[in-house]
Amino acid sequence: MERFIKLIEDVGKLWVNYWPAYLNGALNTLVLALVATIIGCVIGLICGILNTIPYSRNDALWKRIILKLIRIVVRVYVEVFRGTPMVLQAVFIFYGLPYFSNNTLRFDSVWAAAILIVSINTGAYMAESVRGGIISIDPGQTEGAKAIGMTHFQTMVNVILPQALRNIMPQIGNNYIINVKDTSVMFIISFTEFFAFHRYITGLNLMYFPSATIEMIGYLIMTLTASVILRFIEKLMDGSNSYELVEVDSLTMTAGTYNHPGRGTPFDEKNRKYKSHLEQAAKAAQADEARHRLRESLKHRNGSPRGGR
Numbered sequence: 001m002e003r004f005i006k007l008i009e010d011v012g013k014l015w016v017n018y019w020p021a022y023l024n025g026a027l028n029t030l031v032l033a034l035v036a037t038i039i040g041c042v043i044g045l046i047c048g049i050l051n052t053i054p055y056s057r058n059d060a061l062w063k064r065i066i067l068k069l070i071r072i073v074v075r076v077y078v079e080v081f082r083g084t085p086m087v088l089q090a091v092f093i094f095y096g097l098p099y100f101s102n103n104t105l106r107f108d109s110v111w112a113a114a115i116l117i118v119s120i121n122t123g124a125y126m127a128e129s130v131r132g133g134i135i136s137i138d139p140g141q142t143e144g145a146k147a148i149g150m151t152h153f154q155t156m157v158n159v160i161l162p163q164a165l166r167n168i169m170p171q172i173g174n175n176y177i178i179n180v181k182d183t184s185v186m187f188i189i190s191f192t193e194f195f196a197f198h199r200y201i202t203g204l205n206l207m208y209f210p211s212a213t214i215e216m217i218g219y220l221i222m223t224l225t226a227s228v229i230l231r232f233i234e235k236l237m238d239g240s241n242s243y244e245l246v247e248v249d250s251l252t253m254t255a256g257t258y259n260h261p262g263r264g265t266p267f268d269e270k271n272r273k274y275k276s277h278l279e280q281a282a283k284a285a286q287a288d289e290a291r292h293r294l295r296e297s298l299k300h301r302n303g304s305p306r307g308g309r
Contacts, residue, residue, distance in 0.1 A: 010210035018201050025197035026218055032111075032186070032193060033179035036118035040179075041172055043119065044126020047074045049156060051127065052134045074127060081124035087185040090117045094189040114191045118183060122175050129171040133164035166237050173230035177223050194218060 015022070051074050055067050081089065094113045098106040107113040137160050145155040184195035192200075198215045202208045 021197045025194035029183050029194040032183050036115050037176040037179050039119035040122025041126050043123025044130050047127035048130025051131050078124045078127050081121050086121050090189050110191050114186045129168045133168040137163050169234050180222050
């Protein structure tokens with residue numbers, strides 16, 4: 001218990017003395033993770049689309065060769081950057097370019113280098129997520145789009161990608177949260193993010209564990225906040241749950257295009273209006289049957305004496 005109290009006191013001292021540095025590091029981390037995730041999503045989207053362009057033996061030879069080369073390049077890119085640590089990728093990009101070019105190619109801005117490194121790494125993961133999101137869409141939708149004369153580009157933009165984007169939205173959020181944590185390796189290129197300030201502060205006062213406690217709490221707050229925001233965005237993308245079916249075109253109503261889990265279709269017994277309509281129809285049918293029986297009974301009574309004679 002005494003050590004726990006001592007830890008709280010040390011954390012409080014560090015926060016009072018260095019809170020501007022911690023907040024500045026956290027801000028750098030959030031900006032880097034956000035910008036790199038956006039750029040990485042664009043890279044992954046391009047790679048995923050290029051990797052799913054269909055071709056067959058009936059296509060021109062040059063088209064098949066180009067598409068095969070594109071898929072090979074994308075595959076190599078994905079496997080290399082998914083199969084190596086980001087810290088080594090940072091070393092090879094930041095220090096390797098000047099090494100092989102005799103300082104002709106080098107980064108004058110560490111921000112540019114950090115954004116490039118994290119973006120390329122994120123793009124490799126997003127490329128496979130986008131490809132998986134695209135192939136997860138029912139092939140019948142692509143066939144239907146082609147049947148009405150849509151090109152492959154029109155089909156992707158208007159039919160496939162809107163659905164695929166919703167499917168891969170959790171993965172986009174997951175990559176952002178991963179980037180918030182993985183930017184801690186950017187200290188290797190002297191980028192001053194959250195973890196780099198921790199290393200600087202502990203070098204001054206040697207209070208490593210109390211400073212690490214602040215870092216742990218800070219990363220947890222950033223990732224939990226991002227999770228809440230991303231879940232809210234996913235909920236917005238699901239759309240409203242109070243829409244109504246336009247009951248003008250009976251063909252549309254019977255085509256199975258409306259499916260609301262809370263209300264059902266106008267032909268579903270879950271629908272209150274339809275249920276009321278069924279009850280009224282049933283009562284009317286019972287009344288008609290009762291009138292029919294009454295008429296039959298009267299006919300029988302009026303006709304029975306003559307029949308008896």
